[in-house]
Amino acid sequence: MTEGMIFDIQHYAVHDGPGIRTLVFLKGCPLRCLWCCNPESQNFGPELRHSMVRCRACYACKDHCTAGAIREGESGPLMDREACGVCKTWPCVEACPHGALAVMGRAMTAEDVVARVAADAAFYENSGGGVTFSGGEPFAQPEFLEDLLLRCKVLGIRSAVETCGHVPEAAILEIEPLIGLFLFDVKAMDPRLHERCTGASNELILKNLRALAERDASKITVRVPLVPGYTDAEENLSAIASLTAELGIAQAELMSYHELGRDKYEGLGRPYPITLQDPHPLSAQMEAALRIFRERGVACEIGGE
Ligand code: SF4
Ligand code: SF4
Structure with a gap:
């Protein structure tokens, strides 16, 4: 299969x-x-998608990122796209209380x-x-x-x-x-x-x-x-x-x-x-x-x- x-x-x-x-x-x-x-x-490969419309800049995602791929920006998280994905488990997606993150793929x-x-x-x-x-x-x-x-x-x-x-x-x-x-x-x-x-x-x-x-x-x-x-x-x-x-x-x-x-x-x-x-x-x-x-x-x- x-x-x-x-x-x-x-x-x-x-x-x-x-x-x-x-x-x-x-x-x-x-x-x-x-x-x-x-x-x-x-x-x-799979990649992370962030919705600015849904995001409330609470930074729960940052606290759950094990790769240090998220920083606080002025109006929302700043993603290091090179570093992102090494976790393979996408804990930030689960952690986001506003459904602003999704895995594509x-x-x-x-x-x-x-x-x-x-x-x-x-x-x-x-x-x-x-x-x-x-x-x-x-x-x-x-x-x-x-x-x-x-x-x-x-x-x-x-x-x-x-x-x-x-x-x-x-x-x-x-x-x-x-x-x-x-x-x-x-x-x-x-x-x-x-x-x-x-x-x-x-x-x-x-x-x-x-x-x-x-x-x-x-x-x-x-x-x-x-x-x-x-x-x-x-x-x-x-x-x-x-x-x-x-x-x-x-x-x-x-x-x-x-x-x-x-x-x-x-x-x-x-x-x-x-x-x-x-x-x-x-x-x-x-x-x-x-x-x-x-x-x-x-x-x-x-x-x-
Ligand atoms: S997908 Fe993994 S590496 Fe990327 S921001 Fe979320 S927790 Fe961090
Ligand atoms: S957890 Fe969700 S709502 Fe909060 S900053 Fe991250 S993406 Fe935005």
């Missing part, structure tokens, strides 16, 4: 695949997208995760739904993901995987037959733009997309984040749409940029990575972006949360 690192399980979702779905978020990602709305997904067995997924089975049957493994990057924990998928298959639960594609080709192709739907992110076609936005070239991602499409393009939905000033240029969208059509992929989704994850960065002690002049794409721009895909024969919708 395998064990992996999970940071959230959400029930009754109506996005990230058809029907009613359970979303399982695996921790750890090889990319650092500037617009990532789940910064707690990026690191592979916990080890779970595949058996326990799938038990949580299977509890929603009645909803999948009636809606055509299933489970979606997201992240983070699910393929970054390949043995755990394979175990999860196999267990779901035995129970007749349809599985989707959301991937950034920046993983070894063998990891994706080996597990591919167990997956009914790939939500495959394609962010930028220019390698330099891709590296500026995510910290890595798109070479491996596009190679994996091609390899998967050669196997079965009907299982792929290409997902494109529309980030003003970064990925929303017509040139970029046209290049992605053309590749999507060329590979025989019939579905795409545009994911509108939002800043719902901003507070999470503060809670993890990290700066928000980008500042946009106008963070909200106009509806006319969204329409134009949809048209770019539809003109090439790709069914394209607005997707996401």
Whole structure:
């Protein structure tokens, strides 16, 4: 039985695949997208999140920290993120009387995760739904993901995987037959733009997309984040749409940029990575972006949360 690192399980979702779905978020990602709305997904290990909204600056946490990782600040605790986590037991979380501390990430067995997924089975049957493994990057924990998928298959639960594609080709192709739907992110076609936005070239991602499409393009939905000033240029969208059509992929989704994850960065002690002049794409721009895909024969919708 395998064990992996999970940071959230959400029930009754109506996005990230058809029907009613359970979303399982695996921790750890090889990319650092500037617009990532789940910064707690990026690191592979568990980490402490602090809520300034809930915090009452009582410093009970400081008294229980065995690593000396908490100091008193003017308006709340100051965390030494390098030192934090060595305790492995998170006593500060228990000690906080206001629920202002939480651990992001916990080890779970595949058996326990799938038990949580299977509890929603009645909803999948009636809606055509299933489970979606997201992240983070699910393929970054390949043995755990394979175990999860196999267990779901035995129970007749349809599985989707959301991937950034920046993983070894063998990891994706080996597990591919167990997956009914790939939500495959394609962010930028220019390698330099891709590296500026995510910290890595798109070479491996596009190679994996091609390899998967050669196997079965009907299982792929290409997902494109529309980030003003970064990925929303017509040139970029046209290049992605053309590749999507060329590979025989019939579905795409545009994911509108939002800043719902901003507070999470503060809670993890990290700066928000980008500042946009106008963070909200106009509806006319969204329409134009949809048209770019539809003109090439790709069914394209607005997707996401
Ligand atoms: S998680 Fe552990 S090391 Fe970090 S602040 Fe809490 S008690 Fe200290
Ligand atoms: S124990 Fe909780 S409320 Fe008190 S300072 Fe620490 S985080 Fe804030």
